[in-house]
Amino acid sequence: MREYRMAELAEAAGLPLRTVRYYRERGLLPPPRRAGRIAWYDEHHLARLRTVTALLERGHTLNGIADLAAALESGRGIHDVLGADAPTEETPVSLSPEEMADYFGAEVTPENLAAALDLGYLATEGDHLVHMSRRLLEVSSTLVRTGVPLSAVLAAGREVRAHADALAALFTDLLRTHAPGADPNALRPLARSVVEAELSLALDHHIAAPEDTPAPGADGARHD
Known part of the structure:
Protein backbone atom coordinates (compact mmCIF):
# COMPACT_ATOMS: atom_id res chain seq x y z
CA MET A 1 0.00 0.00 0.00
CA ARG A 2 1.44 3.33 -1.05
CA GLU A 3 2.18 5.89 1.65
CA TYR A 4 2.15 9.67 1.38
CA ARG A 5 3.40 12.63 3.29
CA MET A 6 0.65 15.15 3.95
CA ALA A 7 1.54 17.36 0.98
CA GLU A 8 1.56 14.32 -1.32
CA LEU A 9 -1.76 13.16 0.11
CA ALA A 10 -3.31 16.59 -0.54
CA GLU A 11 -2.03 16.55 -4.13
CA ALA A 12 -3.40 13.03 -4.74
CA ALA A 13 -6.79 14.09 -3.35
CA GLY A 14 -6.83 17.32 -5.35
CA LEU A 15 -7.18 19.42 -2.21
CA PRO A 16 -5.22 22.37 -0.79
CA LEU A 17 -2.77 21.34 1.91
CA ARG A 18 -4.46 23.67 4.42
CA THR A 19 -7.78 21.88 3.81
CA VAL A 20 -6.24 18.48 4.57
CA ARG A 21 -4.67 19.93 7.72
CA TYR A 22 -8.06 21.28 8.77
CA TYR A 23 -9.74 17.91 8.16
CA ARG A 24 -7.11 16.20 10.28
CA GLU A 25 -7.63 18.70 13.09
CA ARG A 26 -11.41 18.11 12.90
CA GLY A 27 -10.88 14.35 13.28
CA LEU A 28 -12.08 13.56 9.76
CA LEU A 29 -8.88 11.64 9.04
CA PRO A 30 -7.68 8.66 11.09
CA PRO A 31 -4.29 9.14 12.77
CA PRO A 32 -1.32 8.62 10.44
CA ARG A 33 1.51 6.13 10.92
CA ARG A 34 4.44 7.91 12.50
CA ALA A 35 8.08 7.16 11.83
CA GLY A 36 10.04 9.52 14.04
CA ARG A 37 8.82 13.00 13.22
CA ILE A 38 7.32 12.01 9.86
CA ALA A 39 3.61 11.28 9.53
CA TRP A 40 2.73 8.77 6.81
CA TYR A 41 -0.73 8.51 5.24
CA ASP A 42 -1.97 5.67 3.06
CA GLU A 43 -4.73 4.72 0.61
CA HIS A 44 -7.32 4.59 3.41
CA HIS A 45 -6.66 8.25 4.20
CA LEU A 46 -6.92 9.11 0.50
CA ALA A 47 -10.24 7.25 0.27
CA ARG A 48 -11.50 9.13 3.33
CA LEU A 49 -10.61 12.50 1.77
CA ARG A 50 -12.43 11.57 -1.42
CA THR A 51 -15.43 10.48 0.62
CA VAL A 52 -15.49 13.78 2.53
CA THR A 53 -15.35 15.71 -0.75
CA ALA A 54 -18.15 13.63 -2.28
CA LEU A 55 -20.40 13.97 0.78
CA LEU A 56 -19.85 17.74 0.87
CA GLU A 57 -20.91 17.88 -2.78
CA ARG A 58 -24.10 15.99 -1.81
CA GLY A 59 -25.00 18.61 0.78
CA HIS A 60 -23.66 17.09 4.00
CA THR A 61 -21.92 19.33 6.52
CA LEU A 62 -18.48 18.74 8.01
CA ASN A 63 -20.06 18.18 11.43
CA GLY A 64 -22.43 15.63 9.94
CA ILE A 65 -19.59 13.89 8.08
CA ALA A 66 -17.54 13.70 11.29
CA ASP A 67 -20.50 12.10 13.09
CA LEU A 68 -21.01 9.66 10.20
CA ALA A 69 -17.34 8.69 10.34
CA ALA A 70 -17.57 8.09 14.09
CA ALA A 71 -20.66 5.89 13.63
CA LEU A 72 -18.96 3.97 10.85
CA GLU A 73 -15.81 3.37 12.86
CA SER A 74 -17.84 2.05 15.79
CA GLY A 75 -19.67 -0.46 13.57
CA ARG A 76 -19.02 -4.17 13.43
CA GLY A 77 -17.00 -5.72 10.62
CA ILE A 78 -18.61 -7.97 8.06
CA HIS A 79 -17.16 -11.14 9.60
CA ASP A 80 -18.59 -10.22 13.01
CA VAL A 81 -22.04 -9.74 11.49
CA LEU A 82 -22.01 -12.88 9.37
CA GLY A 83 -20.54 -15.05 12.14
CA ALA A 84 -19.93 -18.61 11.05
CA ASP A 85 -20.22 -19.69 7.43
CA ALA A 86 -24.00 -19.84 7.53
CA PRO A 87 -25.74 -20.46 4.17
CA THR A 88 -27.61 -17.49 2.74
CA GLU A 89 -29.63 -16.70 -0.35
CA GLU A 90 -29.05 -12.96 0.02
CA THR A 91 -26.51 -11.01 -2.03
CA PRO A 92 -24.39 -8.53 -0.03
CA VAL A 93 -23.61 -5.18 -1.67
CA SER A 94 -20.40 -3.23 -1.08
CA LEU A 95 -20.98 0.53 -0.95
CA SER A 96 -18.79 3.53 -0.39
CA PRO A 97 -20.27 6.12 1.99
CA GLU A 98 -20.96 8.42 -0.97
CA GLU A 99 -22.77 5.59 -2.80
CA MET A 100 -24.87 5.11 0.33
CA ALA A 101 -25.72 8.81 0.11
CA ASP A 102 -26.78 8.30 -3.52
CA TYR A 103 -29.27 5.67 -2.34
CA PHE A 104 -30.69 7.59 0.61
CA GLY A 105 -29.67 11.24 0.20
CA ALA A 106 -30.03 13.42 3.30
CA GLU A 107 -31.51 10.43 5.17
CA VAL A 108 -27.94 9.17 5.70
CA THR A 109 -27.53 10.52 9.21
CA PRO A 110 -25.36 9.27 12.09
CA GLU A 111 -28.48 8.07 13.88
CA ASN A 112 -29.79 6.09 10.89
CA LEU A 113 -26.33 4.69 10.13
CA ALA A 114 -25.93 3.56 13.75
CA ALA A 115 -29.41 1.96 13.68
CA ALA A 116 -28.64 0.08 10.45
CA LEU A 117 -25.32 -1.12 11.87
CA ASP A 118 -27.06 -2.23 15.06
CA LEU A 119 -29.71 -4.14 13.08
CA GLY A 120 -27.03 -5.93 11.12
CA TYR A 121 -28.24 -4.50 7.80
CA LEU A 122 -24.85 -2.85 7.43
CA ALA A 123 -21.34 -3.98 8.27
CA THR A 124 -17.96 -2.38 7.69
CA GLU A 125 -15.21 -3.61 5.40
CA GLY A 126 -12.24 -1.29 5.23
CA ASP A 127 -13.38 2.04 3.82
CA HIS A 128 -16.65 0.59 2.57
CA LEU A 129 -20.00 -0.41 3.97
CA VAL A 130 -21.56 -3.75 3.14
CA HIS A 131 -25.34 -4.00 2.99
CA MET A 132 -26.20 -7.60 3.81
CA SER A 133 -29.06 -7.90 1.28
CA ARG A 134 -29.41 -6.30 -2.13
CA ARG A 135 -33.18 -6.91 -1.98
CA LEU A 136 -33.54 -5.08 1.32
CA LEU A 137 -31.31 -2.25 0.09
CA GLU A 138 -33.45 -1.71 -3.02
CA VAL A 139 -36.73 -1.92 -1.08
CA SER A 140 -35.50 0.50 1.60
CA SER A 141 -34.28 2.96 -1.02
CA THR A 142 -37.61 2.78 -2.88
CA LEU A 143 -39.56 3.44 0.33
CA VAL A 144 -37.38 6.47 1.11
CA ARG A 145 -37.85 7.85 -2.41
CA THR A 146 -41.61 7.36 -1.92
CA GLY A 147 -41.46 9.65 1.11
CA VAL A 148 -41.06 7.27 4.05
CA PRO A 149 -38.32 8.49 6.44
CA LEU A 150 -35.40 6.09 6.69
CA SER A 151 -35.78 6.07 10.48
CA ALA A 152 -39.33 4.71 10.02
CA VAL A 153 -38.10 2.11 7.51
CA LEU A 154 -35.48 0.93 10.01
CA ALA A 155 -37.99 0.84 12.86
CA ALA A 156 -40.31 -1.27 10.71
CA GLY A 157 -37.36 -3.46 9.79
CA ARG A 158 -36.69 -4.12 13.45
CA GLU A 159 -40.29 -5.29 13.93
CA VAL A 160 -40.19 -7.42 10.77
CA ARG A 161 -36.93 -8.96 11.99
CA ALA A 162 -38.62 -10.13 15.21
CA HIS A 163 -41.57 -11.65 13.32
CA ALA A 164 -39.29 -13.24 10.72
CA ASP A 165 -37.15 -14.80 13.44
CA ALA A 166 -40.26 -16.27 15.07
CA LEU A 167 -41.47 -17.65 11.71
CA ALA A 168 -38.06 -19.16 10.97
CA ALA A 169 -38.07 -20.85 14.39
CA LEU A 170 -41.61 -22.17 13.78
CA PRO A 189 -38.96 -22.43 -0.67
CA LEU A 190 -41.79 -24.04 1.30
CA ALA A 191 -41.62 -21.56 4.16
CA ARG A 192 -41.25 -18.67 1.72
CA ASP A 212 -60.39 1.99 10.97
CA THR A 213 -61.45 -1.59 10.12
CA PRO A 214 -59.67 -4.21 12.24
CA ALA A 215 -57.85 -6.98 10.42
CA PRO A 216 -59.29 -10.51 10.42
CA GLY A 217 -58.22 -12.22 13.59
CA ALA A 218 -56.79 -9.01 15.07
CA ASP A 219 -58.29 -10.00 18.46
CA GLY A 220 -56.92 -13.52 18.19
CA ALA A 221 -59.89 -15.03 16.32
CA ARG A 222 -60.86 -15.17 12.65
CA HIS A 223 -64.11 -13.39 11.75
CA ASP A 224 -65.89 -14.68 8.66
Whole structure:
Protein backbone atom coordinates (compact mmCIF):
# COMPACT_ATOMS: atom_id res chain seq x y z
CA MET A 1 0.00 0.00 0.00
CA ARG A 2 1.44 3.33 -1.05
CA GLU A 3 2.18 5.89 1.65
CA TYR A 4 2.15 9.67 1.38
CA ARG A 5 3.40 12.63 3.29
CA MET A 6 0.65 15.15 3.95
CA ALA A 7 1.54 17.36 0.98
CA GLU A 8 1.56 14.32 -1.32
CA LEU A 9 -1.76 13.16 0.11
CA ALA A 10 -3.31 16.59 -0.54
CA GLU A 11 -2.03 16.55 -4.13
CA ALA A 12 -3.40 13.03 -4.74
CA ALA A 13 -6.79 14.09 -3.35
CA GLY A 14 -6.83 17.32 -5.35
CA LEU A 15 -7.18 19.42 -2.21
CA PRO A 16 -5.22 22.37 -0.79
CA LEU A 17 -2.77 21.34 1.91
CA ARG A 18 -4.46 23.67 4.42
CA THR A 19 -7.78 21.88 3.81
CA VAL A 20 -6.24 18.48 4.57
CA ARG A 21 -4.67 19.93 7.72
CA TYR A 22 -8.06 21.28 8.77
CA TYR A 23 -9.74 17.91 8.16
CA ARG A 24 -7.11 16.20 10.28
CA GLU A 25 -7.63 18.70 13.09
CA ARG A 26 -11.41 18.11 12.90
CA GLY A 27 -10.88 14.35 13.28
CA LEU A 28 -12.08 13.56 9.76
CA LEU A 29 -8.88 11.64 9.04
CA PRO A 30 -7.68 8.66 11.09
CA PRO A 31 -4.29 9.14 12.77
CA PRO A 32 -1.32 8.62 10.44
CA ARG A 33 1.51 6.13 10.92
CA ARG A 34 4.44 7.91 12.50
CA ALA A 35 8.08 7.16 11.83
CA GLY A 36 10.04 9.52 14.04
CA ARG A 37 8.82 13.00 13.22
CA ILE A 38 7.32 12.01 9.86
CA ALA A 39 3.61 11.28 9.53
CA TRP A 40 2.73 8.77 6.81
CA TYR A 41 -0.73 8.51 5.24
CA ASP A 42 -1.97 5.67 3.06
CA GLU A 43 -4.73 4.72 0.61
CA HIS A 44 -7.32 4.59 3.41
CA HIS A 45 -6.66 8.25 4.20
CA LEU A 46 -6.92 9.11 0.50
CA ALA A 47 -10.24 7.25 0.27
CA ARG A 48 -11.50 9.13 3.33
CA LEU A 49 -10.61 12.50 1.77
CA ARG A 50 -12.43 11.57 -1.42
CA THR A 51 -15.43 10.48 0.62
CA VAL A 52 -15.49 13.78 2.53
CA THR A 53 -15.35 15.71 -0.75
CA ALA A 54 -18.15 13.63 -2.28
CA LEU A 55 -20.40 13.97 0.78
CA LEU A 56 -19.85 17.74 0.87
CA GLU A 57 -20.91 17.88 -2.78
CA ARG A 58 -24.10 15.99 -1.81
CA GLY A 59 -25.00 18.61 0.78
CA HIS A 60 -23.66 17.09 4.00
CA THR A 61 -21.92 19.33 6.52
CA LEU A 62 -18.48 18.74 8.01
CA ASN A 63 -20.06 18.18 11.43
CA GLY A 64 -22.43 15.63 9.94
CA ILE A 65 -19.59 13.89 8.08
CA ALA A 66 -17.54 13.70 11.29
CA ASP A 67 -20.50 12.10 13.09
CA LEU A 68 -21.01 9.66 10.20
CA ALA A 69 -17.34 8.69 10.34
CA ALA A 70 -17.57 8.09 14.09
CA ALA A 71 -20.66 5.89 13.63
CA LEU A 72 -18.96 3.97 10.85
CA GLU A 73 -15.81 3.37 12.86
CA SER A 74 -17.84 2.05 15.79
CA GLY A 75 -19.67 -0.46 13.57
CA ARG A 76 -19.02 -4.17 13.43
CA GLY A 77 -17.00 -5.72 10.62
CA ILE A 78 -18.61 -7.97 8.06
CA HIS A 79 -17.16 -11.14 9.60
CA ASP A 80 -18.59 -10.22 13.01
CA VAL A 81 -22.04 -9.74 11.49
CA LEU A 82 -22.01 -12.88 9.37
CA GLY A 83 -20.54 -15.05 12.14
CA ALA A 84 -19.93 -18.61 11.05
CA ASP A 85 -20.22 -19.69 7.43
CA ALA A 86 -24.00 -19.84 7.53
CA PRO A 87 -25.74 -20.46 4.17
CA THR A 88 -27.61 -17.49 2.74
CA GLU A 89 -29.63 -16.70 -0.35
CA GLU A 90 -29.05 -12.96 0.02
CA THR A 91 -26.51 -11.01 -2.03
CA PRO A 92 -24.39 -8.53 -0.03
CA VAL A 93 -23.61 -5.18 -1.67
CA SER A 94 -20.40 -3.23 -1.08
CA LEU A 95 -20.98 0.53 -0.95
CA SER A 96 -18.79 3.53 -0.39
CA PRO A 97 -20.27 6.12 1.99
CA GLU A 98 -20.96 8.42 -0.97
CA GLU A 99 -22.77 5.59 -2.80
CA MET A 100 -24.87 5.11 0.33
CA ALA A 101 -25.72 8.81 0.11
CA ASP A 102 -26.78 8.30 -3.52
CA TYR A 103 -29.27 5.67 -2.34
CA PHE A 104 -30.69 7.59 0.61
CA GLY A 105 -29.67 11.24 0.20
CA ALA A 106 -30.03 13.42 3.30
CA GLU A 107 -31.51 10.43 5.17
CA VAL A 108 -27.94 9.17 5.70
CA THR A 109 -27.53 10.52 9.21
CA PRO A 110 -25.36 9.27 12.09
CA GLU A 111 -28.48 8.07 13.88
CA ASN A 112 -29.79 6.09 10.89
CA LEU A 113 -26.33 4.69 10.13
CA ALA A 114 -25.93 3.56 13.75
CA ALA A 115 -29.41 1.96 13.68
CA ALA A 116 -28.64 0.08 10.45
CA LEU A 117 -25.32 -1.12 11.87
CA ASP A 118 -27.06 -2.23 15.06
CA LEU A 119 -29.71 -4.14 13.08
CA GLY A 120 -27.03 -5.93 11.12
CA TYR A 121 -28.24 -4.50 7.80
CA LEU A 122 -24.85 -2.85 7.43
CA ALA A 123 -21.34 -3.98 8.27
CA THR A 124 -17.96 -2.38 7.69
CA GLU A 125 -15.21 -3.61 5.40
CA GLY A 126 -12.24 -1.29 5.23
CA ASP A 127 -13.38 2.04 3.82
CA HIS A 128 -16.65 0.59 2.57
CA LEU A 129 -20.00 -0.41 3.97
CA VAL A 130 -21.56 -3.75 3.14
CA HIS A 131 -25.34 -4.00 2.99
CA MET A 132 -26.20 -7.60 3.81
CA SER A 133 -29.06 -7.90 1.28
CA ARG A 134 -29.41 -6.30 -2.13
CA ARG A 135 -33.18 -6.91 -1.98
CA LEU A 136 -33.54 -5.08 1.32
CA LEU A 137 -31.31 -2.25 0.09
CA GLU A 138 -33.45 -1.71 -3.02
CA VAL A 139 -36.73 -1.92 -1.08
CA SER A 140 -35.50 0.50 1.60
CA SER A 141 -34.28 2.96 -1.02
CA THR A 142 -37.61 2.78 -2.88
CA LEU A 143 -39.56 3.44 0.33
CA VAL A 144 -37.38 6.47 1.11
CA ARG A 145 -37.85 7.85 -2.41
CA THR A 146 -41.61 7.36 -1.92
CA GLY A 147 -41.46 9.65 1.11
CA VAL A 148 -41.06 7.27 4.05
CA PRO A 149 -38.32 8.49 6.44
CA LEU A 150 -35.40 6.09 6.69
CA SER A 151 -35.78 6.07 10.48
CA ALA A 152 -39.33 4.71 10.02
CA VAL A 153 -38.10 2.11 7.51
CA LEU A 154 -35.48 0.93 10.01
CA ALA A 155 -37.99 0.84 12.86
CA ALA A 156 -40.31 -1.27 10.71
CA GLY A 157 -37.36 -3.46 9.79
CA ARG A 158 -36.69 -4.12 13.45
CA GLU A 159 -40.29 -5.29 13.93
CA VAL A 160 -40.19 -7.42 10.77
CA ARG A 161 -36.93 -8.96 11.99
CA ALA A 162 -38.62 -10.13 15.21
CA HIS A 163 -41.57 -11.65 13.32
CA ALA A 164 -39.29 -13.24 10.72
CA ASP A 165 -37.15 -14.80 13.44
CA ALA A 166 -40.26 -16.27 15.07
CA LEU A 167 -41.47 -17.65 11.71
CA ALA A 168 -38.06 -19.16 10.97
CA ALA A 169 -38.07 -20.85 14.39
CA LEU A 170 -41.61 -22.17 13.78
CA PHE A 171 -40.74 -23.77 10.44
CA THR A 172 -37.38 -25.22 11.51
CA ASP A 173 -38.94 -26.69 14.67
CA LEU A 174 -41.71 -28.17 12.53
CA LEU A 175 -39.18 -29.94 10.33
CA ARG A 176 -36.93 -31.08 13.19
CA THR A 177 -39.91 -32.48 15.10
CA HIS A 178 -41.70 -34.29 12.29
CA ALA A 179 -39.02 -34.90 9.65
CA PRO A 180 -35.65 -34.87 11.41
CA GLY A 181 -33.87 -36.51 8.50
CA ALA A 182 -34.99 -33.94 5.89
CA ASP A 183 -32.59 -31.44 4.35
CA PRO A 184 -33.15 -28.13 6.23
CA ASN A 185 -32.44 -26.14 3.04
CA ALA A 186 -35.44 -27.82 1.38
CA LEU A 187 -37.52 -25.85 3.88
CA ARG A 188 -36.63 -22.47 2.38
CA PRO A 189 -38.96 -22.43 -0.67
CA LEU A 190 -41.79 -24.04 1.30
CA ALA A 191 -41.62 -21.56 4.16
CA ARG A 192 -41.25 -18.67 1.72
CA SER A 193 -44.36 -19.74 -0.18
CA VAL A 194 -46.45 -19.95 2.99
CA VAL A 195 -45.31 -16.56 4.26
CA GLU A 196 -45.73 -14.86 0.88
CA ALA A 197 -49.26 -16.29 0.48
CA GLU A 198 -50.35 -15.27 3.99
CA LEU A 199 -48.83 -11.80 3.59
CA SER A 200 -50.55 -11.40 0.22
CA LEU A 201 -53.93 -12.28 1.76
CA ALA A 202 -53.35 -9.89 4.65
CA LEU A 203 -52.36 -7.08 2.27
CA ASP A 204 -55.52 -7.71 0.22
CA HIS A 205 -57.57 -7.04 3.32
CA HIS A 206 -55.65 -4.00 4.58
CA ILE A 207 -55.49 -2.30 1.20
CA ALA A 208 -59.20 -2.83 0.48
CA ALA A 209 -60.57 -2.11 3.96
CA PRO A 210 -61.16 1.36 5.50
CA GLU A 211 -58.36 2.49 7.77
CA ASP A 212 -60.39 1.99 10.97
CA THR A 213 -61.45 -1.59 10.12
CA PRO A 214 -59.67 -4.21 12.24
CA ALA A 215 -57.85 -6.98 10.42
CA PRO A 216 -59.29 -10.51 10.42
CA GLY A 217 -58.22 -12.22 13.59
CA ALA A 218 -56.79 -9.01 15.07
CA ASP A 219 -58.29 -10.00 18.46
CA GLY A 220 -56.92 -13.52 18.19
CA ALA A 221 -59.89 -15.03 16.32
CA ARG A 222 -60.86 -15.17 12.65
CA HIS A 223 -64.11 -13.39 11.75
CA ASP A 224 -65.89 -14.68 8.66
